[in-house]
Amino acid sequence: MGRMPTVDDVASAANVSRQTVSNVLNSPEIVRESTRERVQEAIDRLGYRPHASARRLRTRTSSTIGLRLDPLRDGISGAVLDRFVHKLAEQADARGLRVMIFTANGAEDELSHIKRLRDGSDIDAFVLIATFHGDPRISWLIEHEVPFVSFGRPWGSTTDDHRHRWVDVDGRAGVRDTVQHLRASGAQRVGYIGWPSPSGTGDERRAGWEEASGFDTADLERYQVVTLDGVDEGVRSARQLLAMDAAPDAIVCASDSLALGARMAADAAGHLDLPVVGFDNTPVAAAVGLSSIDQPLDEVVASALTLLFGPEGGIVRPNPDSNEEPTHRLLVPRLVERRSGHRALGEITGA
Amino acid sequence: MGRMPTVDDVASAANVSRQTVSNVLNSPEIVRESTRERVQEAIDRLGYRPHASARRLRTRTSSTIGLRLDPLRDGISGAVLDRFVHKLAEQADARGLRVMIFTANGAEDELSHIKRLRDGSDIDAFVLIATFHGDPRISWLIEHEVPFVSFGRPWGSTTDDHRHRWVDVDGRAGVRDTVQHLRASGAQRVGYIGWPSPSGTGDERRAGWEEASGFDTADLERYQVVTLDGVDEGVRSARQLLAMDAAPDAIVCASDSLALGARMAADAAGHLDLPVVGFDNTPVAAAVGLSSIDQPLDEVVASALTLLFGPEGGIVRPNPDSNEEPTHRLLVPRLVERRSGHRALGEITGA
DNA sequence: GTTCGCATTTTGATCGATCAAATTATTCGG
DNA sequence: CCGAATAATTTGATCGATCAAAATGCGAAC
Numbered sequence: 001m002g003r004m005p006t007v008d009d010v011a012s013a014a015n016v017s018r019q020t021v022s023n024v025l026n027s028p029e030i031v032r033e034s035t036r037e038r039v040q041e042a043i044d045r046l047g048y049r050p051h052a053s054a055r056r057l058r059t060r061t062s063s064t065i066g067l068r069l070d071p072l073r074d075g076i077s078g079a080v081l082d083r084f085v086h087k088l089a090e091q092a093d094a095r096g097l098r099v100m101i102f103t104a105n106g107a108e109d110e111l112s113h114i115k116r117l118r119d120g121s122d123i124d125a126f127v128l129i130a131t132f133h134g135d136p137r138i139s140w141l142i143e144h145e146v147p148f149v150s151f152g153r154p155w156g157s158t159t160d161d162h163r164h165r166w167v168d169v170d171g172r173a174g175v176r177d178t179v180q181h182l183r184a185s186g187a188q189r190v191g192y193i194g195w196p197s198p199s200g201t202g203d204e205r206r207a208g209w210e211e212a213s214g215f216d217t218a219d220l221e222r223y224q225v226v227t228l229d230g231v232d233e234g235v236r237s238a239r240q241l242l243a244m245d246a247a248p249d250a251i252v253c254a255s256d257s258l259a260l261g262a263r264m265a266a267d268a269a270g271h272l273d274l275p276v277v278g279f280d281n282t283p284v285a286a287a288v289g290l291s292s293i294d295q296p297l298d299e300v301v302a303s304a305l306t307l308l309f310g311p312e313g314g315i316v317r318p319n320p321d322s323n324e325e326p327t328h329r330l331l332v333p334r335l336v337e338r339r340s341g342h343r344a345l346g347e348i349t350g351a
Numbered sequence: 352m353g354r355m356p357t358v359d360d361v362a363s364a365a366n367v368s369r370q371t372v373s374n375v376l377n378s379p380e381i382v383r384e385s386t387r388e389r390v391q392e393a394i395d396r397l398g399y400r401p402h403a404s405a406r407r408l409r410t411r412t413s414s415t416i417g418l419r420l421d422p423l424r425d426g427i428s429g430a431v432l433d434r435f436v437h438k439l440a441e442q443a444d445a446r447g448l449r450v451m452i453f454t455a456n457g458a459e460d461e462l463s464h465i466k467r468l469r470d471g472s473d474i475d476a477f478v479l480i481a482t483f484h485g486d487p488r489i490s491w492l493i494e495h496e497v498p499f500v501s502f503g504r505p506w507g508s509t510t511d512d513h514r515h516r517w518v519d520v521d522g523r524a525g526v527r528d529t530v531q532h533l534r535a536s537g538a539q540r541v542g543y544i545g546w547p548s549p550s551g552t553g554d555e556r557r558a559g560w561e562e563a564s565g566f567d568t569a570d571l572e573r574y575q576v577v578t579l580d581g582v583d584e585g586v587r588s589a590r591q592l593l594a595m596d597a598a599p600d601a602i603v604c605a606s607d608s609l610a611l612g613a614r615m616a617a618d619a620a621g622h623l624d625l626p627v628v629g630f631d632n633t634p635v636a637a638a639v640g641l642s643s644i645d646q647p648l649d650e651v652v653a654s655a656l657t658l659l660f661g662p663e664g665g666i667v668r669p670n671p672d673s674n675e676e677p678t679h680r681l682l683v684p685r686l687v688e689r690r691s692g693h694r695a696l697g698e699i700t701g702a
Numbered sequence: 703g704t705t706c707g708c709a710t711t712t713t714g715a716t717c718g719a720t721c722a723a724a725t726t727a728t729t730c731g732g
Numbered sequence: 733c734c735g736a737a738t739a740a741t742t743t744g745a746t747c748g749a750t751c752a753a754a755a756t757g758c759g760a761a762c
Contacts, residue, residue, distance in 0.1 A: 004470060006718055017742045022720060032740060049470035053407035054718035057747050062404065064451075069437050082433045086420050090454045093464075098473065100415075100451050103441045113444075119355060119400035121748095122449065231638040257638060284635050287582040287608060357748055368712045373750060383710065405748035408717050472718095705762085712755065718747105725742065732734095 005046040014042035025050060056121065064098040065308075066123040068110050070130050071103075079282040080295060081129060084151060087301045088127065095305060107136050118146055125308050131155065131166075133200065138164060149304045153328070155200040165307040165327045167300050171201055171279070174293045174333035175208030175252060178277055181335060182250045183214065187275065191248030192224040193237045193258050205254050205279065223248055227258070234261020238276075242269050250275040256282045256292055263290055281336050289338045296331050303329040356397040365393035376401060407472065415449040416659075417474040419461050421481050422454075430633040431646060432480055435502060438652045439478065446656060458487050469497055476659050482506065482517075484551065489515060500655045504679070506551040516658040516678045518651050522552055522630070525644045525684035526559030526603060529628055532686060533601045534565065538626065542599030543575040544588045544609050556605050556630065574599055578609070585612020589627075593620050601626040607633045607643055614641055632687050640689045647682050654680040 007018045014021070016039060023031050024039045031039070042048075056062045067088065070081055089099050100123060104110035114137070117123040124147065128137060131152035141148045142163045153168040154161070179190050192209040195202035210220055222244070225237035234257060241248050242265065251266070251274065253259040259278025266274045278285050281294035307327065358369045365372070367390060374382050375390045382390070393399075407413050418439065421432055440450050451474060455461035465488070468474040475498065479488060482503035492499045493514045504519040505512070530541050543560040546553035561571055573595070576588035585608060592599050593616065602617070602625065604610040610629025617625045629636050632645035658678065 004472075007720095008718085018718090019720080019743080020741060023741085026720080030740075035740080047470075049467060051408070051718050052471035052473045053404040053413065054747090055720075056404035057402070057408050057718080057749085058720045060747075069440055079430065079433075082430075085436075085452070086454065089420055089452045093453055098451055099453070100449055101436070101440045102444055102450070103437065116400060119398075120403035121355075122403045260638070287611070358750095359748085369748090370713080370750080371711060374711085377750080381710075386710080402748050405717090406750075408719085408748080409750045411717075703762105705760105707760090708758090710755105710757070713753085714751105715753100716751080717749090721744105721746080723743085723745100726740080728737105728739065730735105730737085 004051070005048045006051070007048075010039065010042050010046055010048045013046060014039045060121065062098075062121055062124050063096060064100050064123050065092055066114070066117050066126045067099055067101050068113070068126075068128070069101055069103050071105070079284075080280045080297075083297050084129065084301065087297050088304075091298075091301050091305055095309065097305075097309075111137055111140055114141070114146070118144075125149070127151065127304060127308075131200075133198065147308060149308045151300060151304060152200070153330070162327045167303045167307065167329045167331065169295045169300065169333050170330045171205040171293075171333070172208035172211070174279075174335070175205045176212040177208075177332075178252055178293055178335045179209055179212035182252070182275055182277070183212070185275075187250035189215075189219075189223060189246060189248045190250045190252060191241045192252050192254075193234060193241070193262060194224065194226060194254040195229060196226050202254055209252055229255050229257050231257050231261040231264075234258035234263075235265045236261075238262035238265035239269070242266065242271065250277075252277045253279065255279050256285045256290065259290055259292065260284060260288065263288070277335065285336075285338070291335065291337045293333045294336045295333050299331050303331065355402070356399045357402070358399075361390065361393050361397055361399045364397060365390045411472065413449075413472055413475050414447060415451050415474050416443055417465070417468050417477045418450055418452050419464070419477075419479070420452055420454050422456070430635075431631045431648075434648050435480065435652065438648050439655075442649075442652050442656055446660065448656075448660075462488055462491055465492070465497070469495075476500070478502065478655060478659075482551075484549065498659060500659045502651060502655060504551070504681070513678045518654045518658065518680045518682065520646045520651065520684050521681045522556040522644075522684070523559035523562070525630075525686070526556045527563040528559075528683075529603055529644055529686045530560055530563035533603070533626055533628075534563070536626075538601035540566075540570075540574060540597060540599045541601045541603060542592045543603050543605075544585060544592070544613060545575065545577060545605035546580060547577050553605055560603055580606050580608050582608050582612040582615075585609035585614075586616045587612075589613035589616035590620070593617065593622065601628075603628045605630055607631050607636045607641065610641055610643065611635060611639065614639070628686065636687075636689070642689045643687055644684045645687045646684050650682050654682065 007021045010021045011018045016035060020031060020035065021039055024036050028036055067085065069085070085101070092099050100117070102113050102117070104113050114126060126141065126146065126148040128148060128150035129152060131138065131150045131154065133155040138150065138154060142161065149165040149167065151167055153166050154164050182190050190209070190213055192206060194206045197203050206224070209224070213220065213223070215223060223241070225240055227233040227237050234253065237258065238251060238261065241251060251262050253262055253276065256278035259276050263276045266276055275291065278290055278292040281292040285292040307329065358372045361372045362369045367386060371382060371386065372390055375387050379387055418436065420436065436452070443450050451468070453464050453468070455464050465477060477492065477497065477499040479499060479501035480503060482489065482501045482505060484506040486505070489501065489505060493512065500516040500518065502518055504517050505515055533541050541560070541564055543557060543564070545557045548554050557575070560575070564571065564574070566574060574592070576591055578584040578588050585604065588609065589602060589612065592602060602613050604613055604627065607629035610627050614627045617627055626642065629641055629643040632643040636643040658680070
């Protein structure tokens, strides 16, 4: 394999100067059409491709997004982030951006990675996932004016800092709509299985249930179970709810793991028609025919990139100035119903 | 944020020349100890980090691995590749390598991405996953002497081409060992649920079952079901097997999706103790307590990197010369048993 | 005390592109 | 047909590092 052609090679092949070749690539509108065609023809004929590192050295931008992969989760819910990663790669590509991934043990470790990648001019902007209360990454990035966007709203103090661009899914609205839908479909008492507080996302989802459940304070206590995530936990919690005097006739869960357990417990207890709804619409939910609240990841990713780079561009925008455009987006998830009309898990296990 | 320090800044701070600073970073052994310390101190004090693009421009290497993410799978099994991606990022990091991801629609599209990334000197080496029979990527990469390694053996003609470095998991041995183990534990007739031929991995797994099953030709036909992947398909296939006259008393499946379906069908039919084994040991298998054959992904990734870069280095090695060292590794998966002693799916649904 | 050899450090050139400014070509009004 | 204004193109410098080769220092041998 011979040496790769450079701008100079193309330039002499097309009888123009380097800069003109560069202009054809980067600002074609300022080059006369006849010249542009001639240069383009030379580019195609020689198979020229700009050397990414040389360009980056000069322009001081890398057109690369950094993304930290979270520690592997044993649960089912990890799949959401995998889908997110995939879609980010897809859409970044469409904008001519590259995605570089890395892993880290904890926020501190991640910060050192971020510094290294940032200082090496390897990466222009970062995408953060799984933000949490008092996240040190966020304050550091703001402090050092590193462009970033997070999937997950800022929990805590920096909520209204316009320098923090974020996208999130309104779990509260998603659960609220779902509960309303269930009640409109005839459910009298919608129970809830969720995670212990404080948990940013978990608390929001619970709040959605509380708003739409129609329960008084006492019943709000009775009709919810607080538990860690997991299938076993879902089984136990659902059993507990179904053993009540006026047992719930529908159950909403904070995750698909919990919902899967709840579904199994409900089926085992003979409640084949009891609606059970999970969250995240993971492959598992689809595989076993479980209703679930789906996060619109396409929109999440599109919004994240728009906040970072603007509607079209592929160039990093400076940190947003105070009160121009919104620096965040809150998207509404939608319920994917799978139970009615679909072969039910219960039809199988009970067959 | 002021301008980042460069080698020259460090050099004048430590009263040495640029090159000495460069040497401290890249060949510390040739710098006198006292000088090295002085320079190092200046590096630390100024917070200097080498500019990655500048270095790459000069050295013509990027220390970056390209990885294409497969199209999203709706099934449960996609999780294996996610774990692979994660572990690759982890181990690459430990070697000072970066991982860049991209997506593509089909092998042709992927090739054009590969060309672009390669020609832009963005990427030194590629990692391919999900290889298939007559994979055009492989021949192109070999042809153009682009370093690469695949997770997945070459199916078909190029099997013994030493220029193709690959790592794979010996599904045949994994299934064979599992079947032997089941028979040693008392199973008389081990059934098999797998995918239609031709399927590289699928055929290997079936072969493992055939070798260890102890069946004659006729029974080999009777005790296996051929079906596409999916939970529903697993349910149907298991029902079919369990309805036989001398029904199997253990079932091995080509995937966790199938196994989950089979488990559910077996439980529903009252065979709570019937061993069902899946493949891939996905989070779902762990969540519902399903036995599964686990791919040693840590070793897979470690082997892949070793084949590409050598035991320690972070520099791309030239394409392997003919018959020096092995250019592939075949790893043996191991069975993770979850049924015995573990709370069974049956205990719940049957409770 | 010179000289040779080795260890250590410095200097000049270069990687491939873009920026900023200078230069040349073209258009248009009068 | 000329000169100014604008369009198009070219030239010189530069981004930050490493390579290759030259220069310097230093101890041992003669």
